[in-house]
Amino acid sequence: MAAATAAGASLFDPIATVSSGLVVACSVAARAEGVRRGMRLRDAMARCGGLVVHHEDPVRAGGLFEPVVAAVAELLAAVEVVRPGVIVAPASGPARYVGGEDQLAERLIDQLDAHTGVSAQIGVADGFFAAMVAARRGVIVPPGQSAEFLAPLDIRELHHLDAGAGEHAELLDVLWRLGLRTLGAFTTVPERDIASRFGAEGARVHRAARGEERRALSRRRPAPELTVSQTLDPPVDRVDTAGFVARRIAGRLQALLVSHGVSCLRMGIHARTANDENLVRVWRCVQPVSTVAVADQVRWQLEGWLCGGGGMPPPTAGVVELRLEPIDVVEAGRLQLDLVTATDADGRDRAGRALVHVQGLLGFDAVCTPVIDGGRGPVERARLVVWGEQRHRRRAPGAPWPGRLPPLSPVVIPSPSPQGRVVDMTGASVVVSRRCEINAAPHLVQVEGWPPMPVLAWSRPWPVDERWWATDGAVRCARLQVVVDRGPTTGCGTAECPDQLALLVACTGGRWRVEGIYG
Amino acid sequence: MRDATASQRLASLGEVSTAGELAAAREDPATGRVLPVRADIADMLPLGGLSRGSTVAVHGSVALVMALLAEATARGAWAAVVGAPDWGFVAAAELGVALERLAVIPAPGEHLASVIAALIDGMDLVVVGNPEALDASRVRRVMARARQRGTVLLSHGAWPKVDLELRYLSGRWHGMGAGHGYLRRRDMVVEVRGRGAAARSRRVRVVLPTLDPVPAPIPDAAGSGGARGARA
Numbered sequence: 185m186a187a188a189t190a191a192g193a194s195l196f197d198p199i200a201t202v203s204s205g206l207v208v209a210c211s212v213a214a215r216a217e218g219v220r221r222g223m224r225l226r227d228a229m230a231r232c233g234g235l236v237v238h239h240e241d242p243v244r245a246g247g248l249f250e251p252v253v254a255a256v257a258e259l260l261a262a263v264e265v266v267r268p269g270v271i272v273a274p275a276s277g278p279a280r281y282v283g284g285e286d287q288l289a290e291r292l293i294d295q296l297d298a299h300t301g302v303s304a305q306i307g308v309a310d311g312f313f314a315a316m317v318a319a320r321r322g323v324i325v326p327p328g329q330s331a332e333f334l335a336p337l338d339i340r341e342l343h344h345l346d347a348g349a350g351e352h353a354e355l356l357d358v359l360w361r362l363g364l365r366t367l368g369a370f371t372t373v374p375e376r377d378i379a380s381r382f383g384a385e386g387a388r389v390h391r392a393a394r395g396e397e398r399r400a401l402s403r404r405r406p407a408p409e410l411t412v413s414q415t416l417d418p419p420v421d422r423v424d425t426a427g428f429v430a431r432r433i434a435g436r437l438q439a440l441l442v443s444h445g446v447s448c449l450r451m452g453i454h455a456r457t458a459n460d461e462n463l464v465r466v467w468r469c470v471q472p473v474s475t476v477a478v479a480d481q482v483r484w485q486l487e488g489w490l491c492g493g494g495g496m497p498p499p500t501a502g503v504v505e506l507r508l509e510p511i512d513v514v515e516a517g518r519l520q521l522d523l524v525t526a527t528d529a530d531g532r533d534r535a536g537r538a539l540v541h542v543q544g545l546l547g548f549d550a551v552c553t554p555v556i557d558g559g560r561g562p563v564e565r566a567r568l569v570v571w572g573e574q575r576h577r578r579r580a581p582g583a584p585w586p587g588r589l590p591p592l593s594p595v596v597i598p599s600p601s602p603q604g605r606v607v608d609m610t611g612a613s614v615v616v617s618r619r620c621e622i623n624a625a626p627h628l629v630q631v632e633g634w635p636p637m638p639v640l641a642w643s644r645p646w647p648v649d650e651r652w653w654a655t656d657g658a659v660r661c662a663r664l665q666v667v668v669d670r671g672p673t674t675g676c677g678t679a680e681c682p683d684q685l686a687l688l689v690a691c692t693g694g695r696w697r698v699e700g701i702y703g
Numbered sequence: 704m705r706d707a708t709a710s711q712r713l714a715s716l717g718e719v720s721t722a723g724e725l726a727a728a729r730e731d732p733a734t735g736r737v738l739p740v741r742a743d744i745a746d747m748l749p750l751g752g753l754s755r756g757s758t759v760a761v762h763g764s765v766a767l768v769m770a771l772l773a774e775a776t777a778r779g780a781w782a783a784v785v786g787a788p789d790w791g792f793v794a795a796a797e798l799g800v801a802l803e804r805l806a807v808i809p810a811p812g813e814h815l816a817s818v819i820a821a822l823i824d825g826m827d828l829v830v831v832g833n834p835e836a837l838d839a840s841r842v843r844r845v846m847a848r849a850r851q852r853g854t855v856l857l858s859h860g861a862w863p864k865v866d867l868e869l870r871y872l873s874g875r876w877h878g879m880g881a882g883h884g885y886l887r888r889r890d891m892v893v894e895v896r897g898r899g900a901a902a903r904s905r906r907v908r909v910v911l912p913t914l915d916p917v918p919a920p921i922p923d924a925a926g927s928g929g930a931r932g933a934r935a
Contacts, residue, residue, distance in 0.1 A: 531827075535781035538825025539806050542818050546811065554792035554802045566792035568807060575803065592886045592912055593793040595765040625881060641879040643886075665886050667876045683873040686886055700791060703766050703874060703889055703912070 198232050200225075203240035209269065222343055222353070245269070255299040259292060272315065275308050285324050309333065313392040316344050330395030335368030342367070345392055352389055355382060367393045410444065411509045412437045419458050419502025423487045429506060430482035431475070437508045438475045447473055448510030453485050458501035463489050465548065466511065467540070468572045480537060482506070484544025491545070539571050548572075556581050560588045560648055561663065562597055562688070562700050587648050589663060594688050594700025601697040604631035606639075606666070606689060616662040616691050620647045629668050629687065631698055637668035640684060645691075661692040663699065738775040738827065738855055741799060747895055747907045748867065753828070755853040758846055760834075760862040763871030764891065765790060766798065766912050768859050772828055773799030775855075780804065780827035785811050785818055787832025787859065798912060816841040823854045834860040870894040872906070878914075888913040 198214035200207050207228050210219045217232035229235050245268035253271060257263045260273040279285045289306040296304050307318030309325035314334055318325050325333045334341075342356055364370045370393050379387040391397055414433045420426050441447060448469055455463045467481050486506075490498060543551050552568035558579030559565045569575055606614045608624035615623050622645060630636045645662040652658055670683045688700035737752035744767075745751045753759065753771065761768045772782050772795070781804045784790065788809035796802055806826075811818045815836050822829045823845070831837070837845070842863060849856045858865070872894055878887025888910060896904035 531779060531781055534825040535804070535806070536825070538822050539783075541821040541824075542808060545814050545817055545821065546808070550808055550810065552807045552809070553805060554795070554807060556793060556796055556802065562791050562793050566796075568792075568809070571806060590885045591797055591914055593797055594791050595769065595794040595912075596789050597791045598789050622882065641876070641884075642882060643879050643884055644882055665879060667879060667886070684876050684889075686876050686889070702794075702876075702886060703764060703891075 197236055198234060199236045199238065200228055201238050201240050208240050251300050252296065252302055252304075255295055256292065259288075259295055270316070270319075272312060279308075289324060309395070311392070311395050311397040313342075313345050313397050314395045317341055320344075331371070334393060334395055335366065335371065337367050339365055339367055339370055339393075342389055342393065345389065352385065355385060355389060358382075410437075410440055410446070410448075410513060411507060412440060413505060413507035415505050416503055419504045420486070421490060421499075421502035423483075423490055426486040426490065426503070427479070427483045430486065431479040433506055433508060434475045434478035434482060437478060437510070438473065441473065441510065446510075446513045446515055449512035449514060450510075451478070451481075452509040452511055453482055454505075454507040454509065455486060455489065455503050456505040456507075457499040458504050459499070461499050461501075463499075477537070478508070481540060481544070482508070484541045488544035488546070543571065558583055558585060560585050560650070561690075562589065562593045565593075587646050589646060589665075589688070592702060594702050596701040598698065598701065601690075601699055602631050602633060603695065603697050604629060604634075604689070606630075606664075606691075606696045613694065613696075614691075615694060616645050616647075616664075620645050620662060622664075626664075626666065629666060629689070635671070637670060637685070639666050639668055641667040661690045663688060663690045665689075665702075738780060739778055741770055741774045744770055744909055744911065747869070747893060747909060749897055753855045754866070755827075755855060756850040757866040758849065758856040758858065758862060758864075759867045759869065760858045760860070760865040761869045761871075762860065764874075764893075764911075765859065766794065767869060767871065767893070767909075768830060768857055769795045769798045769800055770911055771857060772805070772830070775828060776801040776804045781825070782806070782828035782830065783808065783822045783826045784830040784832060785822065786815060786836065787830070790832070794912070816845060819845050819856075820848055823849050823852050823856075826854060828855045828857060830857040830859065831862075832859050834858045834862050839863065865898075867895070867897045870896070888915060 197211065198217055198219070199211040200214050200219055201209040202225050205225050207219060207221055207223045207225060209221065210228075214228075214232055214235060217235075219228045219232050219235065225237065229237075249265070249268040253263060253265055256271055256273070260275075260278050263271055263273045266272055275285060275288065279288045282288050282291055285308045289308070292306055293304060296302050305319050305322045307315055307321065307323055307325075309315040309318040309323075310327060310330040314325065314330040317334065317337065323333070339359055340356060342352060345352060359370060364373070371390065373390075375387060375390045378390045382389075388397075412433055414429065414436075416429060420429060450466055450468050452464060452466045463485070465485050467485075469477070486503065490503075539551050549570055551571040553571055553575065554566050555569050555575045555577060557565055557567045557577050558581045565581070567578070606626045607628050607630065608614050609627045610624075612624070614626045617623060622642075626639045626642050628636050628638055643665040645664050648659055648661050648663065650659040652660070665686065665688055667684050667686050670685045686702035687698055688702070689696050690699045735755075737750050737754050739745075740748060740752045753775065759771070761771070769790075776782050777799055782800075783806040785808045787807075790807075792800075792802060792805075792807070795805070806822075808818060808822075815831075815833070816838070819829060819831060819837075829849070834842075846856065846864070848854075856862075870893065872892045874889045874891035876886055876889050878884050889912060891909055891911060893907050893909050894904055895907055896902075
């Protein structure tokens with residue numbers, strides 16, 4: 185019902201959430217009209233004319249469900265979220281603590297009502313499947329009586345096995361047609377026969393119908409505390425002292441990570457001064473994490489800050505607290521480290537450390553690496569990606585881009601583009617028509633700040649008409665390569681060795697600008 | 704016989720290498736004394752490549768700087784470009800630079816000297832796009848550090864007391880006519896002036912950038928045809 189809450193509709197309306205044409209969840213009012221989970225949307229709308237349909241959005245549902253989970257986790261340990269809307273937890277411990285399963289159910293309902301305002305149905309039984317069925321009915325089944333509880337129920341309740349993913353739909357269909365319409369009738373058939381006819385799946389379903397399902401709960405363990413902090417007394421305001429401190433604290437962090445058998449992909453370095461100024465940077469860690477690398481990163485960040493680099497004002501007092509916080513902690517065994525040759529890795533390590541040093545001096549965004557992306561013009565094709573981030577491409581470079589400029593690309597792309605004029609013999613501005621033809625031969629290129637240059641050769645225009653459907657972001661221009669005579673230079677621009685300059689000019693709405701300079 | 708055993712004894716000392724080894728060492732960018740350069744511009748340089756620890760100043764042509772980076776980065780060396788916010792790296796990729804081993808620091812600001820020093824420690828090639836922003840006193844220190852670490856410094860602009868100076872003189876573009884075609888090739892004339900072995904300046908014709916595969920450049924006898932640098 186997250187969709188309904190998000191959409192602001194009242195919960196008393198008939199609402200259904202669909203995913204790929206099948207109903208995934210429905211409200212109480214819809215259920216009263218006959219809409220069921222797993223039903224096709226067409227059938228659901230036939231049964232309930234005023235059905236409001238939302239598309240399933242697990243992210244939204246998960247987000248809205250999180251406070252409920254937090255509230256339940258205060259009372260029950262080892263909570264497992266099956267899907268947004270369903271929580272499973274072992275009941276024996278908490279029930280003993282509060283003095284009975286009824287009291288536990290009452291406490292849960294009160295807790296949820298108080299903290300989140302959500303009303304819940306609670307069911308207790310042996311085994312996961314029986315508990316799910318009991319929850320739908322709001323029943324507490326005494327221990328050992330799950331089989332009797334399940335026996336008179338319709339066999340189609342087994343759709344709820346495995347969080348209702350619909351995996352057993354075929355099996356249940358066959359069972360229905362064989363005449364086994366209730367769970368009790370199903371359990372009277374020996375498990376051996378079911379297993380020989382339907383295989384392991386059938387055996388599992390049979391065990392669940394008996395209330396003897398063996399399914400361990402995957403518990404939410406609280407994350408181990410991996411943050412390391414160090415108070416610095418006296419306050420550090422010199423770079424070499426920062427280096428000592430960095431090494432000590434990096435050693436402690438490394439020992440902690442190793443003892444837990446985990447590694448971190450990113451790390452946050454927090455530094456606080458006596459006057460409560462804070463500097464926080466998140467770094468991507470080079471794998472495998474080593475004390476030296478961490479110490480260097482800490483030292484460069486402090487060095488950059490103390491010397492006033494990185495766009496941040498230098499601190500007015502010494503650093504009194506240093507804290508290292510691993511983010512994105514993964515189990516060490518899960519990391520796949522690349523096997524690289526020894527020389528390659530050496531070069532990459534040295535280069536990486538030098539670049540991280542520069543990032544400490546200038547700031548994280550100051551160091552980039554170019555990535556060739558898809559696109560038509562030279563500007564969008566070479567994108568600068570911050571060092572340390574993934575070199576991913578936004579658009580496919582290999583795809584056909586009609587209107588893309590041919591291979592020789594300009595080496596200098598002045599920013600901002602100098603405005604200018606391209607004029608023909610009479611002095612009138614050259615115009616590119618809608619059909620991408622120049623109306624007259626260009627004769628002179630006049631760019632602000634440069635002397636006028638006679639045109640020696642020019643190409644046919646390349647039209648660009650991008651994103652014509654967008655009100656902003658639409659690009660419509662025509663590009664032209666021109667070769668101009670630069671005239672005598674300080675070198676030797678004489679008749680024997682003329683000095684020619686090649687430019688990429690673009691015309692938008694009759695106005696010309698220089699987009700690139702070749703050579 | 705005696706010569707053979709004498710040279711074997713020398714070679715076994717470890718610090719002495721034969722002429723053949725010197726030539727072979729050029730191939731490995733990780734340990735070689737000379738970083739490799741594209742074949743069509745290698746003849747322009749004494750030693751046929753970029754000597755580690757040296758400083759090269761290039762005037763007037765960004766494509767020439769990118770071409771000098773191309774072969775070395777393709778073979779595994781790491782390069783950084785500082786202070787060049789306007790350069791187009793699609794052209795660098797076309798000239799053969801391996802972009803995954805190229806770092807770009809477009810705006811070093813007032814920390815230019817410290818940034819160059821930090822980069823010299825880890826990179827094999829450092830390109831300075833705005834050398835005019837560097838103080839004269841820092842220049843000497845930076846060059847000394849580069850020489851010690853074996854990093855090649857490439858400067859796009861004037862740099863005092865460089866080991867090698869390449870100056871673009873003139874160029875002619877081919878491939879386009881009046882309203883048809885597109886840029887295919889530029890023939891340019893470069894003046895090469897060095898120190899030591901290549902002290903006299905000479906003019907070389909280079910075809911760069913180009914789409915067509917180009918045969919070896921024609922050595923130009925115009926101007927002062929100086930002695931070529933010693934090649935192993």
